[in-house]
Amino acid sequence: MLKELIxxxxxxVWLRVTCPYPERVLNLCSARKLAFWDLEWEGTExxxxxxxxxxxxxxxxxxxxxDCTIEIVRREGAPYTLAKLRHRQALAVxxxxxxxxxxxxxxxxxxxQIAGNETVxxxxxxxxxxxxxxxxxxxxxxxxxxxxxxxVLLEIPELSWVAVNVSGCRANVEVRERRTVPEPLDRKTPxxxxxxxxxxxxxVQALGGVPQVMKGMSVTEGQLLISGVEDTGTFxxxxxxxxxxxxxxxxxxLTANVPLTGAEKRYTGREKRLRSVIFGSRRIKFFANSSIDxxxxxxxxxxxxxxxxxxxLPIIWETETLRLYETEPxxxxxxxxxxxxxxxxEAYLHSLVDPYGEVTASQxxxxxxxxxxxxxxxxxxxxxxxxxxxxxxxxxxxxASG
Numbered sequence: 001m002l003k004e005l006i007x008x009x010x011x012x013v014w015l016r017v018t019c020p021y022p023e024r025v026l027n028l029c030s031a032r033k034l035a036f037w038d039l040e041w042e043g044t045e046x047x048x049x050x051x052x053x054x055x056x057x058x059x060x061x062x063x064x065x066x067d068c069t070i071e072i073v074r075r076e077g078a079p080y081t082l083a084k085l086r087h088r089q090a091l092a093v094x095x096x097x098x099x100x101x102x103x104x105x106x107x108x109x110x111x112x113q114i115a116g117n118e119t120v121x122x123x124x125x126x127x128x129x130x131x132x133x134x135x136x137x138x139x140x141x142x143x144x145x146x147x148x149x150x151x152v153l154l155e156i157p158e159l160s161w162v163a164v165n166v167s168g169c170r171a172n173v174e175v176r177e178r179r180t181v182p183e184p185l186d187r188k189t190p191x192x193x194x195x196x197x198x199x200x201x202x203x204v205q206a207l208g209g210v211p212q213v214m215k216g217m218s219v220t221e222g223q224l225l226i227s228g229v230e231d232t233g234t235f236x237x238x239x240x241x242x243x244x245x246x247x248x249x250x251x252x253x254l255t256a257n258v259p260l261t262g263a264e265k266r267y268t269g270r271e272k273r274l275r276s277v278i279f280g281s282r283r284i285k286f287f288a289n290s291s292i293d294x295x296x297x298x299x300x301x302x303x304x305x306x307x308x309x310x311x312x313l314p315i316i317w318e319t320e321t322l323r324l325y326e327t328e329p330x331x332x333x334x335x336x337x338x339x340x341x342x343x344x345x346e347a348y349l350h351s352l353v354d355p356y357g358e359v360t361a362s363q364x365x366x367x368x369x370x371x372x373x374x375x376x377x378x379x380x381x382x383x384x385x386x387x388x389x390x391x392x393x394x395x396x397x398x399x400a401s402g
Contacts, residue, residue: 011053011077018046019068025059028066034059053079109140109171110314111305116175120158125175128155129164134173136314140166190239190391193226195219199248199385209242219248225386239391248385249360252352254345254377258337261371263327270324278303278316297322337373338366345377357383 034055161176228242306315342364362379
């Protein structure tokens with residue numbers, strides 16, 4: 001492979017040699033140490049081979065005394081290509097300019113790859129990098145990885161580690177997200193455990209303080225579950241942290257009123273595509289002002305980075321598709337509206353319950369009054385009832401009041 005590359009840089013020719021005694025030509029090459037390769041016989045007196053440009057000139061002069069014909073089948077390599085460009089100056093200048101542009105462009109960052117993020121959105125990281133000088137078109141050698149890392153970590157506290165490595169015209173950004181460590185139980189600050197909502201106690205587990213409820217008892221919101229005030233008798237009252245878990249059964253009733261009549265979008269079939277080129281921060285539009293009102297259409301944007309030989313360029317081809325629609329009144333059936341509204345109520349219920357427990361049973365019912373449908377969701381859940389409430393003693397500052 002290396003020899004092939006060298007021969008193409010130096011220039012090589014493909015020869016067809018015709019001679020009554022072709023072995024004389026081969027012996028001459030051996031005597032003059034002329035290298036040839038890819039020898040193929042086309043007959044008893046004719047063969048083809050490849051030879052470097054310099055060795056071909058030596059062979060041509062030496063073979064004049066032999067009764068042979070040397071024909072050049074094809075010329076290959078850089079010298080012959082440059083010779084052709086001498087008569088095409090505009091093309092030569094264009095190639096030189098393109099080569100120079102590619103060489104200079106390799107010193108700049110045209111592509112940014114981010115790896116390691118799971119919960120932090122890519123857009124947030126890109127925005128922080130741009131604020132600190134890392135963006136398409138920035139000079140790669142001017143980037144200070146340590147300075148960028150410190151500023152990005154200050155702007156995005158969810159990240160614990162950032163590394164920026166520039167390889168050619170690509171910036172590889174690796175991040176590590178900060179792991180949330182559960183806060184240890186504070187066993188020193190006096191507090192009570194009170195009910196955050198009504199429910200029926202199913203299990204009581206006290207880790208500190210004095211339990212005030214038992215399994216099977218009904219509790220109301222704000223009721224004391226585990227007290228942080230202990231009466232020691234001999235030593236008087238002692239304040240401690242009322243810690244533990246009180247699990248119970250709770251009930252929810254969620255209601256929503258929705259009309260059966262509404263408006264739906266109906267696409268007319270008309271579409272308009274708007275194309276533009278984004279170069280860095282500049283946009284070049286290939287369309288006039290659209291006659292479609294943006295309030296009456298859906299916009300679908302597709303962006304395609306331009307690449308040459310796999311190398312990303314600071315050019316993005318953008319296509320916006322506008323789909324025109326009209327709104328028309330529709331009447332939805334009671335069953336469909338109940339199903340849609342019930343699903344929305346279920347999602348809202350889970351947002352309330354999931355941080356503390358689970359929904360064990362639920363039921364959706366509806367009642368129609370005129371054009372308005374009343375949808376009711378009733379649910380039974382099993383969740384944690386307790387929440388901490390601080391105890392303020394007489395020794396604390398006046399600003400602390402409970």
